[in-house]
Amino acid sequence: MLAHNLADHVLAVADWLTLHVTLWVLVGTGLILTVASRGLQIRHFVAMVRTVSGSRQGSRGGISSFQAFTISLAARVGVGNVFGVAAALLMGGPGAIFWMWVVALVGMATAFFEATLAQIFKVRADDGSYRGGPAYYIALGMKNKILAAIFAFITVITCAFVITSVQANAIAGTLLAALGDTGATPLPGVWGLTPAQIVIAALLFVFSAMVIFGGIRTVARVTEWMAPIMALVYVIMVAVIVVVNIGQFGAVMAMIMTSAFAPEPLVGGLGGGILAAIINGTKRGLFSNEAGQGTAPNAAATATVDHPVSQGFIQSLGVFIDTIIVCTATAFAILIAGPQVWGSEGVNPANLTTLAVAHEIGAWSIMPMALLIFVLAYSSIIAAYVYSETNMAFVTRSPWALWGVRVLSVVSVVIGALVSLDLVWNAVDIAMAVMTVTNLVALLWLAKWGLGALRDWESQRKAGVASPIFVGRNNVHLPGDVPGNVWTNDERRVR
Numbered sequence: 001m002l003a004h005n006l007a008d009h010v011l012a013v014a015d016w017l018t019l020h021v022t023l024w025v026l027v028g029t030g031l032i033l034t035v036a037s038r039g040l041q042i043r044h045f046v047a048m049v050r051t052v053s054g055s056r057q058g059s060r061g062g063i064s065s066f067q068a069f070t071i072s073l074a075a076r077v078g079v080g081n082v083f084g085v086a087a088a089l090l091m092g093g094p095g096a097i098f099w100m101w102v103v104a105l106v107g108m109a110t111a112f113f114e115a116t117l118a119q120i121f122k123v124r125a126d127d128g129s130y131r132g133g134p135a136y137y138i139a140l141g142m143k144n145k146i147l148a149a150i151f152a153f154i155t156v157i158t159c160a161f162v163i164t165s166v167q168a169n170a171i172a173g174t175l176l177a178a179l180g181d182t183g184a185t186p187l188p189g190v191w192g193l194t195p196a197q198i199v200i201a202a203l204l205f206v207f208s209a210m211v212i213f214g215g216i217r218t219v220a221r222v223t224e225w226m227a228p229i230m231a232l233v234y235v236i237m238v239a240v241i242v243v244v245n246i247g248q249f250g251a252v253m254a255m256i257m258t259s260a261f262a263p264e265p266l267v268g269g270l271g272g273g274i275l276a277a278i279i280n281g282t283k284r285g286l287f288s289n290e291a292g293q294g295t296a297p298n299a300a301a302t303a304t305v306d307h308p309v310s311q312g313f314i315q316s317l318g319v320f321i322d323t324i325i326v327c328t329a330t331a332f333a334i335l336i337a338g339p340q341v342w343g344s345e346g347v348n349p350a351n352l353t354t355l356a357v358a359h360e361i362g363a364w365s366i367m368p369m370a371l372l373i374f375v376l377a378y379s380s381i382i383a384a385y386v387y388s389e390t391n392m393a394f395v396t397r398s399p400w401a402l403w404g405v406r407v408l409s410v411v412s413v414v415i416g417a418l419v420s421l422d423l424v425w426n427a428v429d430i431a432m433a434v435m436t437v438t439n440l441v442a443l444l445w446l447a448k449w450g451l452g453a454l455r456d457w458e459s460q461r462k463a464g465v466a467s468p469i470f471v472g473r474n475n476v477h478l479p480g481d482v483p484g485n486v487w488t489n490d491e492r493r494v495r
Contacts, residue, residue: 014429015279022433023282026292029440030106033113036451041108041316048317051310082234082373083170085330086352089342092280094252095259097331099281104323107291108316113443113450115315117141118297119308120449120472120482125393130486132301133387134294134439135394140483141446151294151438152391158431159295160388160405161412166428167377167384168416172200174354174373193418201417207378208413212385212406234372238329241360245336252335291319293432294439298390299383307470309457312450333357385409452478 034041088096114134121140122132135155139148176196242249260277290296296318300311330353334342337356341347347355354369385406392405443450453470456477460468472482 010426010430014426014433017430017433018279018282019275022436023278025437025440026103026110026282027106029292029444030103030110032444033109033447033450034106036447037109037112037454039109040112040454041105041320044313045317045320048313048320051313052317082330082353082376083349085327086334087349088280089331089334090347090349090352092277093259093262094256094331094335095262095274095277096281097256097328098260099278100323100327103282104291104319104327107323108319110292110440110443111290111296111319112312112316113447114292114294114297114439115300116308116312116450116453117443117446118301119303119305119311120453120487121484122301122486123484124486126397130302130304131390131393133298133390133394134435134442135391136301137297137446138438138442139394141449142442147438147442149395151435152394154431154435154438155294155298155391156388156395156405158428158435159384159391160408162428162431163384164381164409164412165416167380168204168413169419171204171374171377172197172417174351174370175200197418201414204378204381204413204417205410208381209410211382212409234376235326235329237357237361237365237369237372238326238333241333241336241357242329244360245332248336249332252332255335256331292436292440292443294435295384295387298387301390302386307457307468308453309468309470312453333360336360381409381413448479 085097085100088100092099117137118132118134121137122130123136125131133155135148135152138151139145142148176194261274262277296315300315303311305311334352334356337359341356341359342352344355354366354373357369358365388409389402389405392401395401452475456470456475457468459477470487472478472487474481
């Protein structure tokens with residue numbers, strides 16, 4: 001009872017932060033960066049697609065631009081696209097999807113700037129790979145090591161424990177629901193755990209440990225093929241539903257737009273009202289695409305590229321793929337299913353998407369959906385580990401500390417699979433709000449560096465250079481010299 005009450009209080013705090021702080025700072029920053037860059041997410045959309053298509057090459061023995069993209073994509077295309085959209089619809093109504101679009105469209109500019117800054121201010125790690133992210137550009141760009149250390153510490157805890165626990169909890173809940181009564185009898189002497197819970201926790205332990213203990217390079221190799229495949233499979237499933245019901249597309253769009261500005265819920269069985277739509281659309285949009293949150297730049301910085309803007313384009317496109325394509329397809333599938341699904345007894349964010357898909361294409365899809373969600377959430381777990389290790393490396397280079405992050409990540413996966421995490425699910429919104437506001441302040445402070453890099457890339461392209469090359473010293477487009485030697489001519493010859 002106490003834990004339930006605490007979870008409710010934490011949820012109230014998270015909602016207040018979202019409505020009065022995160023929403024305004026997140027959308028406001030995105031709009032400012034969009035205007036300052038003259039709508040780069042629109043002007044350079046074709047360049048983003050072309051950059052992704054050629055990003056598998058050029059790693060020179062390091063982590064390729066495409067691998068860095070898939071690490072962040074693995075975190076983005078996770079339970080946020082399945083549970084997050086379902087939660088947004090149940091609590092915020094169809095209008096929440098509109099506000100998810102708003103967060104994503106302005107978030108494409110935000111994602112560009114944070115990824116570009118992560119590349120500009122990255123450093124070389126002891127193993128020859130690169131490290132970077134908000135902690136690094138706050139310390140090197142803003143020259144504020146205290147704020148950088150605070151951000152890094154929050155990120156380590158959020159990613160290594162909170163996010164990994166949440167993702168594991170989602171996996172366990174989905175698989176247990178798919179298995180039904182199989183293995184549902186609690187075992188004596190093991191805290192009331194069922195055989196199914198124990199097996200799922202053991203499998204997650206093994207799969208997570210195999211990759212996480214292998215380090216960031218292992219994660220890059222795994223996510224390079226797993227993230228695109230899982231995203232494609234999921235999109236195909238919901239695309240089939242969209243195509244079969246394309247005649248209802250107009251009605252669904254009208255439902256979303258009308259509900260986005262309605263003072264009261266308009267659809268029975270779903271939440272709604274403009275405040276609920278804004279709050280839940282913003283929270284779930286941020287949890288899904290991570291634009292401005294400060295996590296994805298940690299992956300973006302690991303890439304070996306010739307120009308920071310290239311990785312900025314790739315990460316910006318990732319936001320579009322995650323929210324505008326995948327989340328919208330999920331919402332369409334749920335809304336098409338109708339009130340007989342989302343208004344039925346026992347429906348919740350953990351099973352709504354699966355039930356909607358099963359309603360449209362058949363009960364046979366329940367187990368494949370459970371397996372798919374397993375892969376989606378599992379990929380997010382190992383991506384969250386990358387973020388936590390990158391930030392721990394900023395705080396200390398001690399091998400014991402880095403191994404501690406790996407152990408914490410694996411242990412939190414097991415905990416998440418075994419216990420109820422209502423409190424953690426609600427706390428993740430607060431943790432992300434703190435990270436987001438800190439990161440967005442840094443983005444505005446350092447926007448001149450991102451704009452300078454964009455002008456440098458554009459000027460080279462205008463001069464006919466097919467693949468622009470960035471140099472951080474004596475660059476007329478930058479407000480100063482980039483600290484360190486990553487972007488000097490000497491370092492480029494080493495790479």
